[in-house]
Amino acid sequence: MPAPVRLVQRVAELFGLSRQEAEQFIRNGWVSVDGEVMERPQHRVDAERIELDPDARLEKIEPATILLHKPPGFDAIDGPRPAAALVTPAIRWSDDPSGTRLLQRHFHRLTPLVPLDTEASGLMVLTQDGRVWRRLVEDAALIEHEYVVEVRGRIAPDGLERLGHGLAFDGRILPPCKVSWQNETRLRFAIKDVREGQLRGMCAQVGLEVVSIRRLRIGRIGLGKGADGAMPAGAWRYLPVGERF
Template identity: 40%
Template sequence: MEKVRISKLMSERGLCSRREADAYIERGWVRVDGVVVSELGARAFPDQAITLERAAQARQTSRVTILINKPVGYVSGQAEKGYTPAVALIDARSRYAGDREPRRFERGHLDGLAVAGRLDIDSQGLLVLTQDGRIAKHLIGEDSSVDKEYLVRVQGGLSENGLALLNHGLSLDGKALKPAQVRWQNNDQLRFVLREGKKRQIRRMCELVGLKVVGLKRVRIGRVSLGDLPLGQWRYLREDERF
């Protein structure tokens, strides 16, 4: 049995992200079989016990995750081509009045926010920004199994067997897509449930079967729904919510 970097083991076990693991190790907040480890790049056997000191646990607890109902025209991440990033929507005035999370908004809650599942500029709906590397990994890591649900308004004529192909049988960039759940919601709207998120995936899938997307809204990520969060407003992920 070979030793593995402790930061890698911590990430695989869902304790934190690799970057967070390195920061905790530097501070002496990580123990392997009860012994403090403070050397970056240190390794351990995969069957050894790894625990976090209370200071690291407290830091994780203080990290926030924010849910935004992103409007069309905002980019998910960094500002580009003159467009405004969704994080610019987050301030005390735009917080949802129905937010039941008791914490007060602080400017520090904007530090280090990472987008956990992008939503393109032409789409709206549920966008997750988080300071917690565990949540980001859970939602967008290579082995993530969290599904995402979309309402998609379309135009055009669906090709023969098109609905079946949307569910399973299409390929993008030379790679077969994972099975999806796609059904008609009404005469001009489809409901998609996906477990992957290639760039502009739904729009490209629809094009392959003769449809053009004219409106796309993400309404759910895992067990967390957009609900009645108003367009352009945000709220905190509650302590009792899990994706």
């Protein structure tokens, strides 16, 4: 019986491909071993059935960026309950409009970006893409975020104006932002460079107690809407190739 060989070698031999082409097909999830997709070119095979998807295309291997609707109680960056643990194939949003094929390699070495309070919910970003990392880290102070903040209490007479301009938090004067009432109990903030606890602190300074916080948008990228409404808490979708924050 011949010794087992690497999958990339067997695929190249079976389908008349170069090693580079065979590896690209495997990494992009186009090759199955006994009916199961195998994305590791170094996987060793013997007499297993090797199939190449008839729709297989030689494509550039793009790093993934995942947009998660973080539920309250999970830690966005550091902490004992990492939101990153929620990102599994089973909870991908059924209305994901990206058209991206789900691959196991998309769940490896995902870096969570853009802090969000543990008790807040809403959009957070996890990426394998250095370009996305640089944009969201190096340009963080330039990117506008949109939040809906549910509050209770009686706002100070000049409270809305002060929320927009004139408050300080954690020893720094806050830059101007846009604040408006969405309804009687919800404020909408369009704001840049938000620090941990800042929205709660701002609201407290004008007599309001925060009940909940939800981030709707980071730059030009929102949670997303489908046939049944916005992407639900706990679900995730891919950032489509070509879309920018």
